[in-house]
Amino acid sequence: MTTTRARDPSQPTARAPASRLAREPASIRLAGAELLDSREILPGQWLQAYRAPGLVAGARAGQFVHVRTGDYSGLVLRRPFSFNTIDPVAGTLTIHFRTVGRGTEWFTRLRPGDRVDMLGPLGRPFEVDPRTRHILLIAGGLGMAGVRALADEAIRDGRQVTLLFGGAGARDVYPSSLLPDEVEYVVATDDGSVGHRGFVTDLVADYEAWADQAFACGPLPMLRALAGLAASRRRRLGVASLGRKRGGGRPIPAGSAQARRRAFLQVSMEQNMGCAVGACLGCVVMSTAGTPQRVCREGPVFASDEIAWEGGW
Amino acid sequence: MKARRRVVTSRAAPAKRRPTVRRIKSAILPATRRVLPPAPVAPTQGGNGATQRQVSPPTAGRDGNRPATDQAVDLSVDLGRGLVLANPILVASGTFGYGVEYGDVVDVQRLGAICCKGTTLRPRVGNPTPRVTETPGGMLNSIGLQNPGVDAVIDKYASTWSRWRVPVIVNVAGESIADFTEVARRLDGVPGVAGIELNISCPNVGKGGIQFAIDAEAAGAVTAAVRRATELPLLVKLSPNVADVRPIARAIADAGADALTAINTLSGIAVATGRERPLLGNIYGGLSGPAIKPVALRIVYEVSQVVDIPVIAIGGVTELADVLDYLAVGAVAVQVGTAIFADPTLPARLVEELAAECRRRGLDRHAPLIGTALPKRAGPPSSKGVEYRP
Numbered sequence: 001m002t003t004t005r006a007r008d009p010s011q012p013t014a015r016a017p018a019s020r021l022a023r024e025p026a027s028i029r030l031a032g033a034e035l036l037d038s039r040e041i042l043p044g045q046w047l048q049a050y051r052a053p054g055l056v057a058g059a060r061a062g063q064f065v066h067v068r069t070g071d072y073s074g075l076v077l078r079r080p081f082s083f084n085t086i087d088p089v090a091g092t093l094t095i096h097f098r099t100v101g102r103g104t105e106w107f108t109r110l111r112p113g114d115r116v117d118m119l120g121p122l123g124r125p126f127e128v129d130p131r132t133r134h135i136l137l138i139a140g141g142l143g144m145a146g147v148r149a150l151a152d153e154a155i156r157d158g159r160q161v162t163l164l165f166g167g168a169g170a171r172d173v174y175p176s177s178l179l180p181d182e183v184e185y186v187v188a189t190d191d192g193s194v195g196h197r198g199f200v201t202d203l204v205a206d207y208e209a210w211a212d213q214a215f216a217c218g219p220l221p222m223l224r225a226l227a228g229l230a231a232s233r234r235r236r237l238g239v240a241s242l243g244r245k246r247g248g249g250r251p252i253p254a255g256s257a258q259a260r261r262r263a264f265l266q267v268s269m270e271q272n273m274g275c276a277v278g279a280c281l282g283c284v285v286m287s288t289a290g291t292p293q294r295v296c297r298e299g300p301v302f303a304s305d306e307i308a309w310e311g312g313w
Numbered sequence: 314m315k316a317r318r319r320v321v322t323s324r325a326a327p328a329k330r331r332p333t334v335r336r337i338k339s340a341i342l343p344a345t346r347r348v349l350p351p352a353p354v355a356p357t358q359g360g361n362g363a364t365q366r367q368v369s370p371p372t373a374g375r376d377g378n379r380p381a382t383d384q385a386v387d388l389s390v391d392l393g394r395g396l397v398l399a400n401p402i403l404v405a406s407g408t409f410g411y412g413v414e415y416g417d418v419v420d421v422q423r424l425g426a427i428c429c430k431g432t433t434l435r436p437r438v439g440n441p442t443p444r445v446t447e448t449p450g451g452m453l454n455s456i457g458l459q460n461p462g463v464d465a466v467i468d469k470y471a472s473t474w475s476r477w478r479v480p481v482i483v484n485v486a487g488e489s490i491a492d493f494t495e496v497a498r499r500l501d502g503v504p505g506v507a508g509i510e511l512n513i514s515c516p517n518v519g520k521g522g523i524q525f526a527i528d529a530e531a532a533g534a535v536t537a538a539v540r541r542a543t544e545l546p547l548l549v550k551l552s553p554n555v556a557d558v559r560p561i562a563r564a565i566a567d568a569g570a571d572a573l574t575a576i577n578t579l580s581g582i583a584v585a586t587g588r589e590r591p592l593l594g595n596i597y598g599g600l601s602g603p604a605i606k607p608v609a610l611r612i613v614y615e616v617s618q619v620v621d622i623p624v625i626a627i628g629g630v631t632e633l634a635d636v637l638d639y640l641a642v643g644a645v646a647v648q649v650g651t652a653i654f655a656d657p658t659l660p661a662r663l664v665e666e667l668a669a670e671c672r673r674r675g676l677d678r679h680a681p682l683i684g685t686a687l688p689k690r691a692g693p694p695s696s697k698g699v700e701y702r703p
Binding site: 027028029030068074075076077078103117119271272273274275276277278279280281282283284285286290291292297311313 | 407408409410414415416417418430438439440441442443444445446447449450451452454456459594602603651652653654655656657658
């Protein structure tokens with residue numbers, strides 16, 4: 001197992017200077033993970049718990065793991081999964097996925113005790129401002145997997161959490177029993193079989209004044225609509241945004257953790273992924289600055305105003 | 314024509330090499346480049362004492378370090394102009410970024426060489442997404458040569474590379490001969506840049522790239538131009554998207570390339586889930602992975618019989634058997650690409666496995682494994698290729 005190696009501090013390392021890598025995420029590990037539990041929580045949707053202590057230590061909500069399938073002959077790529085929950089004390093994590101192809105089907109055939117090869121923690125996490133009291137989470141369908149861990153983190157830190165969930169119908173609605181009791185859970189379905197009839201974005205109006213920060217994961221049209229709401233929020237509501245002093249101070253570089261903490265909306269993006277460490281440039285999204293940003297490295301979490309929502313190529 | 318293998322390991326005298334090339338570029342001074350920069354890092358093998366010999370420069374007589382139980386295996390590969398790889402396992406361009414991305418997960422110092430992401434004169438934002446998709450036994454990619462431009466690459470990474478023992482070969486792409494030569498000129502003499510791999514065969518950019526690789530005359534012209542522009546060891550990457558690769562390979566070799574790499578990706582497309590459009594943002598992508606290994610084997614087999622310069626094989630290497638296959642059809646080294654995504658530690662492990670295989674066969678170097686499956690004389694011309702239409 002290749003993980004970190006002890007280094008002689010007197011020796012120069014083979015890495016780039018610290019200044020260059022200062023923004024790079026904490027060390028990535030390649031570790032074996034043992035499947036503890038596998039459940040089909042909804043039709044075609046699975047929740048799996050793995051034990052991977054080395055990998056879970058230091059992992060934060062919004063990050064992800066890249067997992068190798070055992071079918072090496074046909075499936076040459078790993079599969080990325082967001083941390084659905086993280087338990088650093090027990091050294092366990094859960095992933096939540098829908099069976100969409102041969103790779104995800106392979107995972108459903110695993111039995112407790114089986115081991116898989118995980119690379120992680122990858123990407124940059126959600127950034128919560130220390131002054132934030134009220135957190136609004138918005139999940140569309142399987143986007144629940146992206147924001148679920150943040151609910152735990154926020155409640156642990158004593159924040160109030162409202163989770164808005166949008167799905168196609170009752171059979172897609174994430175079970176409330178799998179959420180912490182402290183979370184206010186509001187559901188919208190396309191067919192009205194549970195909760196509000198319509199899009200989850202319709203629900204945002206009731207909460208956007210209450211919320212200090214919002215975090216979203218889901219289909220691109222949902223995220224685009226939310227980004228539009230976030231951009232016009234200040235004008236529509238006249239609310240103050242957090243901690244922005246007029247004038248003074250150095251400008252905060254776009255994409256930095258600090259800039260993201262000050263954004264009202266952070267989104268977790270999805271793209272087809274190759275290496276998941278930033279080497280292959282397969283999973284980019286276009287930024288408003290006109291430079292492609294790697295979902296696996298600069299993301300998957302971005303401030304909503306970092307992203308060029310209409311493309312840009 | 315008699316195929317002549319010119320595989321020079323450290324045991325062969327490097328003095329009598331490559332008469333063809335010497336004749337053509339007599340004006341170019343013989344190589345005086347640094348061989349391998351002295352290693353500033355402590356050897357990191359730790360528990361893997363078995364590989365110590367492979368990473369040491371072949372000239373260094375470090376007999377004292379060798380475990381008495383193990384027979385030493387010399388895996389070094391001389392690509393010419395002072396570029397000597399410690400072992401024949403390279404990582405392919407585009408799959409390993411600039412060598413820093415995998416961080417602690419991969420010990421880059423154990424690799425034979427790193428071919429970095431394709432670099433162009435000016436920054437490129439690349440193609441629209443989706444850019445990658447998995448296909449049976451492989452993947453399609455159409456990154457479109459996203460890179461920050463040669464100056465930014467030198468600025469950001471060269472100092473890191475110069476502290477590494479592992480040579481970094483910069484993959485160079487361009488739209489015109491002028492682009493290629495200018496990038497090569499800027500890379501020339503930069504500490505940390507050990508060589509250039511000309512990517513004249515990228516199938517994913519609309520303008521430029523592919524036309525150089527499908528025409529022998531153009532391939533020779535761009536190679537010759539870059540050869541004049543730089544003293545760096547020069548590798549040229551062949552495209553499989555041609556009817557017959559041999560005239561192109563010959564033209565490149567005659568124009569002064571130090572080595573050939575074969576092959577780049579095969580052009581292909583995939584269809585989106587709803588079947589209302591092609592999947593990739595750029596429509597066309599390049600197929601890589603185990604699926605293309607038979608094609609790559611054919612091309613290495615054909616090319617290694619018609620050129621005297623070393624051939625480095627790429628295409629679907631996932632295990633030692635693939636490495637041995639490529640060596641058997643005449644490659645002196647292999648590049649690992651797509652398989653890194655599934656298993657980042659594979660290249661370093663292949664080095665150990667190859668050494669163990671040599672030991673098992675009682676060999677003290679891997680050169681005898683090269684070309685064992687080649688015919689004794691050159692075969693008839695190929696008619697197996699498919700014509701490529703962009």
